[in-house]
Amino acid sequence: MKLIHTSDWHLGQTFHGQERHVEHQAFLAWLLETLIARQADALLVAGDLFDVVNPSLKAQELLYDFIVEAHQRLPALDIVLIAGNHDSGNRVELPAPLMRRLNTHALGRVHWRDDGELDAERLLVPLTDSDGETRAWCLALPFLRPAEVTGRKGLTARDSESNGANERNDYVAGIGAVHEQLINAAREKREPDQALIAMSHAHLRGAAVSEGSERPIVIGGEESLSASLFPDDISYVALGHLHRPQQVGEPRIRYSGSPIPLDFSEVDYPHQVVEVTLQGDALAGTETLPIPRSVALIRLGPAELESVLAEINAVEDDPELPTERWPWLEVRVDLDGPQPDLRGRIDAALEGRALRLLRIHTRYPKARGEAPGSRRVTLDSLGPQALFARAWEEEYGEPADDQVKRDFALLVQDVMDAEADA
Incomplete structure (x- = not known):
């Protein structure tokens, strides 16, 4: 059985105010041809389908057109989508009844039964082969917000590290407990030779985070989970949230990464999807499939202006491109x-060139006594957490303690949740 694992599409993203529909459309066209060529049985999309909780109609059209065409060309293909922290879980689930007719399962939020227990059944998706036989179960767990898992019945867990002696904070404990309950339910559901495939939108401890494009899930590094949460009988773990493709600890636990660079800091990432091959209930192998880049990203400098102008002149462009x-x-x-004429000089160097200038980033290292090549911190490079920490220390003369940082992070999450509900 073959699965294709991808994540973090961020459909509808604007790049310094510019739309990227052409790039996303090119990726989805390539993905469809790849599914056909590789004879895939299932497509797993591990969250952050959209870039914002209220995506544009064009962004939604890209997703739904892809699903319809994939079903037309591959009627037996199973598609499983989960919501990420950029998505509105309710919006992802809204067309779910219709999408099920297209062999597509959209999971946006966890649900709880009247007795307070997790409704694990609805998160277990059967994955079938070309003959319609169930060969695997996908444990499809959408991004978990604090309000969904804190204070719930039975949601307690101990960190498997440090000999299980230290209690994690309630949020992380709740995430871990939901994973454990779902895994236990899947074990009861599966039959011999059926594989278990976990799909989660989360930050695993030790994984590498992108420089400038990933929104912290909630509490910086504190919300990270241990890879030991996924026991050995989980054949493959399809992760979303981190844009850099990577394995965490072992080949069966992987982030596929984003399909296109979402920031200039991601220019050198090897953007890819992961092909997963199962033999019975065992992982037979994985193969990374590189995604062709439909639009190049070019990052020049940092250097003095004359050097940058020379770099611009040296860039090879293709006037024949649309x-x-x-x-x-x-x-x-x-x-x-x-330098008042900075923009004018750069525009003059670009005149007649098939290049689109998105951003001019200026630094004043000599004026600030900085070493050449050192990175100047700007408002653009700070997220809400770091900005709050700096403001607190300036106001009170000492760093904010862990509890204050945690409270602020939960307030940020409340704001994002309120946007999603709206």
Whole structure:
């Protein structure tokens, strides 16, 4: 049996104000042809389908057109989607009854029974082969928000590290307990030779985070989970949230990464999907399939202006490309002081070139006594957590303690949840 694992599509993302529908459309067309060529039995999309909780109609159209065409060309293909922290769980589930007619299962939120127990049954999706036989079960667990798992009956867990002696905070304990309950339910459900495939949108401890494009799930590093949460009888773990493709500890636990670079810091990532091959209930192997880049991203500098202008002149462009395929360009310039004609000189260097300038990032390392190549922290490079920590320390003269940071992080999550509900 063959599965294709992907995640973090972020449909509808705007790149410094510019739409990226062409790039996403090219990826989805490539993905469909890949599913056909590789004779895949199932497609697993591990969250962050959209970039915002209220995606544009065009972004939604991209998703639903892909699902319809995939079903038309591969009627036996199972598609499983889960919501990520950028998604509205309710929005993901809204068309679920219709999508089930297209062999697509959309899971946006966990549900609880009247007795307070997790409704694990609805999160278990059968994956069938070309003959319609169930060969695996997908444990499809959407992103868990604090309100969904804190204070719930039976949601207690101990960190498997440190000999299980230290209680994790309620949120992380709740996430762990939901995973454990779902795994136990799947074990009861499966029959001999059926594999268990876990799909989760979460931050695993030890995994590498992108420089500038990933929203912390809730509490910086504190919400990270241990890979030991997934026992050996889970044949493969399909993860979403981190944009850098990577395995965590062992080959069966993987982030597929984002299909296109979502920030200039991701220019050098090997964007890919993962093909997973099962033999009975065992993982037979994985293969990474590189995704062709439909629009190039070019990052110049940081360097002094004359050097950057020389770099611009050295860039090879293709005037025959349609405008929507011209490369995106970021220019990073080191200055001694304000330079009023900076934009004019860069625009002049770009005149007549098949390049799209997205951003000019300026630094003043000499004026600040910084070493060449050092990174200047700007408002753009700070997320809410770091900005709050700096403001607190400036106001009170000492760093915020862990409880204050946790309270602030939960307030941030409440705001994001309120946006999703709206």
